[in-house]
Amino acid sequence: MSKSAAGVFKPVPVPGHARRWFAILLAGLTLPILYVTYLQLRTPEIRYVVGDGTLSIEAKLGSSEQSKKLDLGRISEVRPEWLRGGALKFGTDKPGYCVGFYDYPSLGEVWQVTDCSDLAVLLRTASETTPVVVTPTDRDGFMRTVTAAGRGVFLPPGKRASSYWVTLVVILAVYGLVVLALVTVLFIAPTRLAYRVRSGHLEVTTLVGKRLIPLTGATVRRHRPLLGERLSGFLMPGYLVGTALYDNMATTVLASLPEEGVMVEADGRYFLSPANPDALVAALLDGGAVPAPKPAVRTR
Secondary structure, X not given: OOEOXXXXXXXXXXXXXXXXXXXXXXXXXXXXXXXXXXXXXXXXXEEEEEEOXXXXXXXXXXXXXXXXEEEHHHEEEEEXXXXXXXXXXXXXXXXXXXXXXXXXXXXXXXXXXXXXOOEEEEEEEOOOOOOEEEOOOOHHXXXXXXXXXXXXXXXXXXXXXXXXXXXXXXXXXXXXHHHHHHHHHHHHHHHHOEEEEEOOEEEEEEOOEEEEEEOOOOEXXXXXXXXXXXXXXXXXXXXXXXXXXXXOEEEEEEXXXXXXXXXXXXXXXXXXXXOOHHHHHHHHHHOOOEEOOOOOOOOO
């Protein structure tokens, strides 16, 4: 029934539209979010290769690659280092992938290829203007191999830094908020929309509250508007609440469907779409509104 015992008029139901639009919008938003997640959380590849008189530092993250070769004979210092308070100056700072020029309070500027962990090895060489910092898992073994000009392949611990989890939580939170917003607008909001005629005014319940429309001096009629562009508000399937150009005039839309309904002209223009428009028109007239004058018929 369109009118309950409490005198509440419900809008025209829009079956199926909400589910269809929810699926379309969710799919359209999920793909970009998944892509952003991949870009932010993809696994980096870092390795330090010692052999043939050189130290090769290799780093790869997606299509981005960094590499550098250091002549072991020109390395003047190899020492363990504890990284604290570094700030990126130029390069890439992703979870597990800190590559580029960083500035540290105790070290100054360095060029590093690390997994963003704290335990590192600092190398000074005559071929580089800044120290080079790496984070092999076996620091002692790496330093012995470099010092002795031996051979070995060393990898960083590969532990996910705290920023990884922060990034993941932020992405999931944004996705959850998007889903919640879609559910609210497409499913919850249409169930909240209702019209109630009280003494001297029309009360329209929407998702965010209630709007009172005075009926004293208001005109009312069934109406099929000439649809125009949206000006503001939520004009979603089954929940058209906002301002739009109807009949080339700014109109407050409080409806579920735009095609046909009831036009109330009081302190503004209001378009409603009750399931039983004749019953709502009769209730509005009983509440103090008057019938709208019929448009004049033009004659030649």
